[in-house]
Amino acid sequence: xxxxxxxxxxxxxxxxxxxxxxxxxxxxxxxxxxxxxxxxxxxxxxxxxxxxxxxxxxxxxxxxxxxxxxxxxxxxxxxxxxxxxxxxxxxxxxxxxxxxxxxxxxxxxxxxxxxxxxxxxxxxxxxxxxxxxxxxxxxxxxxxxxxxxxxxxxxxxxxxxxxxxxxxxxxxxxxxxxxxxxxxxxxxxxxxxxxxxxxxxxxxxxxxxxxxxx
Numbered sequence: 654x655x656x657x658x659x660x661x662x663x664x665x666x667x668x669x670x671x672x673x674x675x676x677x678x679x680x681x682x683x684x685x686x687x688x689x690x691x692x693x694x695x696x697x698x699x700x701x702x703x704x705x706x707x708x709x710x711x712x713x714x715x716x717x718x719x720x721x722x723x724x725x726x727x728x729x730x731x732x733x734x735x736x737x738x739x740x741x742x743x744x745x746x747x748x749x750x751x752x753x754x755x756x757x758x759x760x761x762x763x764x765x766x767x768x769x770x771x772x773x774x775x776x777x778x779x780x781x782x783x784x785x786x787x788x789x790x791x792x793x794x795x796x797x798x799x800x801x802x803x804x805x806x807x808x809x810x811x812x813x814x815x816x817x818x819x820x821x822x823x824x825x826x827x828x829x830x831x832x833x834x835x836x837x838x839x840x841x842x843x844x845x846x847x848x849x850x851x852x853x854x855x856x857x858x859x860x861x862x863x864x865x866x867x
Contacts, residue, residue, distance in 0.1 A: 665820030675857035798842030
């Protein structure tokens, strides 16, 4: 049976799984779920993920959700290279640490701005809250600029770390479409900016670009 990948366009958590599937050159079917149409609350999807969130996969009848768990599963279920967690014990530990940092600090640093700008009517934007969140985001992004990068986040080849961090930043940059003076791009340092371009140059990257962003 084929591996089926359930995702939502623009979800950074689903996007990392899509990048991972392409990186590992796996055969899969993808199904885009509509948030507005209530696809995540339909019984057939709740049987896969009762928390009605994406991403989720079904692999030969085995259903799994939570993006971090999915990446670990894919690497163990399909161990042929390229790996999502390459390198020795310490390099793999660094990859897992970066994944955790991205989800516990980087993503949440964007959340207040996402709530205000994407999910609040413009005439109800709280300028004070937006400015406070923008300052906090700048502090977080400066920490990422200090990470000792090589070609990629944790070495000279892409890994789960890159596929986790990039979608958070890309979603953050979308905020400028609605509020250009946020200058998220200006808050991203030159090292991280150059790394983003290397991720974007991966041969499979454009295939995973969120459909509604095109």
